[in-house]
Amino acid sequence: MPTVLITGSNGGIGSEICKTFKKKGWSVIGIDIHETSSNPDTTSYYQVNLFNSDEIKLLMNKLDSLDCLIHCAAYQCCKPIWEYTNEEWDNTYACNVKAVFLMIKYGIDTMKKSKTNIINIASIHAFATSKHIASYASSKAALVGFTKNAAIDLAPFGIRVNSISPGAIDTQMLRSHLSEQRLQNLKEKHLLKNIGSPMHIANTCLFINNNTFLNGNNIVIDGGILAQLSSE
Secondary structure, eight states: OOOOEEEEETTTHHHHHHHHHTTTTOOOEEESSSSSOOOTSSEEEEETTTTTTTHHHHHHHHOOOOOOOOOOOOOOOOOGGGGOHHHHHHHHHHHIIIHHHHHHHHHHHHHHHHEEEEEOOOOOGGGGGGOOOOOHHHHHHHOOOOHHHHHHHHHGGOOOOEEEEEEEEHHHHHTTOOOHHHHHHHHTTTTTOOOOHHHHEEEEEEEHHHHTOOOOOOOETTTGGGGGGOOO
């Protein structure tokens, strides 16, 4: 039975990825910052604080095999650039970028043996962004760049690395920040008059895993929002 490790497994997108892979017969290892899992689709679960390098090292040392790693966890702090604390900025990069670097660093022997397929969940904010989201947007741009470098460095071991950049996805986290009217306005701005579903991201993870010639790429899933000039 193949094994997949999914960070942020309690979140809207993470939980859907867990469900999708479990349905396909995978052993699903979920990790999140919460003490217990709220996701019934994990085979095993570990509480891990991705700000903490020691906890990541301990986790990776527990793994004997790892066929796929999906880094879905993210930390987002929204405020003007000059109002960020050093801790908020550092935590964003620690979770969104450094965590996957550390998982590779501490898990490289297992990954070489398993020829692990790595998928990083980035964001449309890596390419077009908004006000008051500089730490998140810049960290996701860094994650896309890291994906390409990791694909180059790890290719000799048969390890593939790709990323997905979602646009607006219908999760509880998104809805908690939007009224119904603002959510409807957001949908209307899209070419197809709707936003994405976590299922769209989960199915793309499966597609990347199954397509063994896909490497060093970033797939944008945004309903076409980047295709049209904002001035139109």
